[in-house]
Amino acid sequence: MPRLPFFAALLLSACALPASPPALPPVTAPARATATGATPPPAPAVPDRPTTILVSIDGFRPDYLRHGDTPHLDAIAAAGVSGSMYPSFPSITFPNHYTLVTGLRPDRNGIVSNTMEDPAKPGALFQLSDSKVTHDPDWWNQAEPLWVTAERAGIRSATMFWPGSDLPIRGMRPQDWLLYDPDYTSAQRVRTVLDWLRRPAGARPGFVTLYFDTVDKTAHHDGFYAPQKTAAIRDVDAQIGALRAGLAAIGRPVNLVIVSDHGMAPVPIAQRIDPAGIAPPATTRTLGGGPLLGIYPRDGVDPRVLDAAVGRHAHDRCWRREALPARFHYGRNPRVPPLVCLADIGWSFADKPSAYVRGDHGYDPRDPAMRALFLATGPAFRSGRRLAPFDNVDVAPLLRDLIGLPPGQGLDGTDRPFRAVLRRQPLDR
Template structure:
């Protein structure tokens, strides 16, 4: 698809002409409907900012050059669900409770959290921005976003449905069977509605690039194909907005980047710690553990010893720069390998290559995308690097919500992206 010239900052005008005759006065001009800008938060999961340099994303690159860009640092751990919840709450995972893609809670030992969990029990530590918007009378819609199908504030019911709680006015449960074309068309269909049922804040989520990065690694042909696909759909979104005469403030982000991994860079836990001493909670880009009963001292001595290409801590000693280690759901012990290394319980069979994330958020490979373009934003500007906890304050400013007292990010971190008032 050819690059679509950004018209997001243009004022759309419509004209209606009258007709005259000798027997009747001129007709009055039809009233012109002026659309207020909509705020659209777009996540391209797993999109590293350097992907813009491959010459495969003309639409995204044009939005970046004509808008505002910055290096954005994800929060830790650099996983999908923790960072998507950070983006819409303004809190780090240690404070909002979604501390991993898979986690456990000691009050529910037999019901771990997975990426399909919609029970409010797991999500109620922090209100997402669409809940506060809905409560303020600002209509919202979510074309997929982790947590958007959760009735926030609802009463948890073990193994049963939850009917109460606040949801976006319009939302869809995530399904990879819903194509990217269908996702874009759904957003445009919402924006075709009459003003009283038209959303003012919309989320849109794409997983194509992340899936390709896991399968082939960040330098793969799979990723390049994913970049072309997503860029084409961004172009379709912009074209659709232009056809509607709908101005938009686009905030385009990713949750994390992607690091290359392979079977040649693996740390095998059972080769360094007696497997009877621990229960493994998570593994991969990091590992979390509990000691088995009666083996706490032996396990701690083994896991906290020096290891090649991996550091381990009790949760209370995780370095402060990660802003991680106080939430009850974080297991007692945590190990972080060098970026690109995989922690696994047993030795893998066969050779493989791929990609992963979850590593140190300060590693260059984990950097996240940030592009802002629209009437609220400056043009052709870069701003200093910032952490993704600042996205929620930026969204609050765009849709007219007051800033929160309980927040880990500040509008000040991204205020330079906004157009100076005239």
Template sequence: MRAAKLWISGLFLLLLSACATVPMADRGPPNTLILISIDGWRADYMDRDLTPNLKYLADNGATGAMRPSFPSLTFPNHYTLVTGMRPDHHGIVGNTMRDARKPGVTFKLSNNEAVTDGFWWNDAKPFWVSAREQGMVVATMFWPGSEAEIHGLRPSLYSKFEDHVPPLDVVTRGMAWMDVPEAERPRALTLYFSDVDHAGHDFGPDAPEVDTALKSVDAAIGYLIADLQKRGLWGKVNLIIVGDHGMTKHRPETFIKIADLLPQGIYELVPSGQIAGFNYVKGHEAELDAILLKPHAHMTCWPKAKIPAKFHYGTHVRVPAIVCLANPGSYIVSPSKDNWMPKPQGGSHGYDPYETEMATCLIAFGPDIRAGVRLDTFDNVAVYPLVMHLLRLKAEKSDGRIATLTPVLRQ
């Protein structure tokens, strides 16, 4: 009996080993993947009954609230979604950054030369670079980082970023890349919608303008579904729809003016806003510490080495010496000649990712996705391993684990 059990166990291990060594290419091509970002898509926006197409995909697929990485800003989180690494590890530590290895250069959205420079992105490898290395065609529509040559490669097809492109145009332009023979089509496509984020910033998350933007994005999703059906691709495409962060309403009575707090000449300001970074000016270290590291009514400041562990932030060279985080709705206002202030009626993100209003959402739908799955809130580093699994690509080392989203998979 014991010998029989050993024989059966050995046979099982042999079969398991044989299955594990079957190359992915021998299992047939993966289903096409479309990864969609809705910038500023707060998790509870789905409760407004304004997005029937998104609701259909959620009801017939998998969905759940998703926690952004710190800081809950656009560039850091979009790069986390496609690398599985937290900002402190992939190097896009903010929307605005400086690096001593690039003296005199400030990375920010308006600096096209910096945004398209692979230097800023090379601490990680987004899925489209791995895909190209493994022989897969990927097309990206406006995704942050996709215009840069990262580790020597760009996506097979990409579009230079244009702001305020209507969602329907984003879909039609992205799907136009499918108008080639099947062997040449992208196996993965990314789309990016900015309207919901813009409306939230300008008018606040509860404004009718946000509702209008949600309806516009949902109509574009409906068009995408119809287009896939028309092309005979429905049932052959996995859709992964994500946000990068949520949104909260401004509280202008809590805004913090740096000019009222700090004398000029004792600090170097890197970013300001919901999160602000300060580097020392030689000879003024103790003075800056004394002012910033004491308790404040509407923000908390830490030396980079003492940022709370839950944020997984503070080791990268681009993280400033002191990081200040505003309370939700507050804003750390940079000194300016024209006394610029954020819109009092508007909204912001960038705050503590554990705040409910910073949560965003994931919807997964398609032939490889189980229907009816409702997930507990999870960290967005899990999206990358899911993408790599669905595309049958070898993943890079990351902070995410496929086990987090295994419940959404049919197999």
């Protein structure tokens, strides 16, 4: 994911909303009369629900495990639940992170790309480097993320960086949140989460997100095969170990779900596609780049100019928005460009070659290199189970089960892939 501007001050205290509502009283079994008419003493209070922590390791492929760099993640995979996921199209950061917490594919949740336009917002360009635009709630309000749903249900939530979590969506933020700061280290992120969980019950979150971005960044900026990427993998694994050790010291029961948003593919130096060869600059303009390119006709130009680009080319394919493959579940949202071009795996839309073998993503979600990680452990999960590959829209329904939210209506996913690995079956599913 591209680097966002540095924010000079973290709003750890100032960014939080006012104090959360009081904790709900413990649930007790109703008293029952005995044959003699005496009333037995009240049953013990039901313990509060384990905290659910959702961890994202951006750009982490499942096959990064088991190579000696990830002992803590390997241990979770062996003792807990493991599997891989198909990301949603397009297989890039913001759309998939929003899918993971809404249960809606990008075409329905509104975050259709890392860079996008909206006919209803003429002149506005959503791009990761412009926080003034990305913090406009209008871009995000097409769907409701889990931290908002949890807050509405009286369940306190806390987000340690997650796309969309540092602005009000549908008028609400999580109780605890931080403005994204790329220089906030992985260790600092873990320490903050642990501090949240040391709080007394009334101020302790029931749902937490934790985001690590260094594995993705190093693959993009230093190279797919760069030692910096291996170092980032090792560091994130060490922080997962620190998180688990801290949780054990606190003694809080936690259901830990670890995911990634997409995989990563090597892009050799010479494997570039010049966008000008597909979209002549005199009559068209492009949006995006890398594996995925959006094309628009220039103002005043007949839209039929795009017809020349439709179809299969040497290393890519272009579709009219309304003719995208049905398996992409993409193209009905007006934010999708009128023409969408997708490069073959390992190729990239760029006007000049890279200086090294870059890592990139955004390719066909069914390509094995785009597979995303899934691991889970905690009191809700059985031990030593492996899942068949599933779509990442299924994660949000699982999280709703863990958090204690009712089934979502009209979601694109389901909790069915997880029923055999949960110790207690969800009700009313």
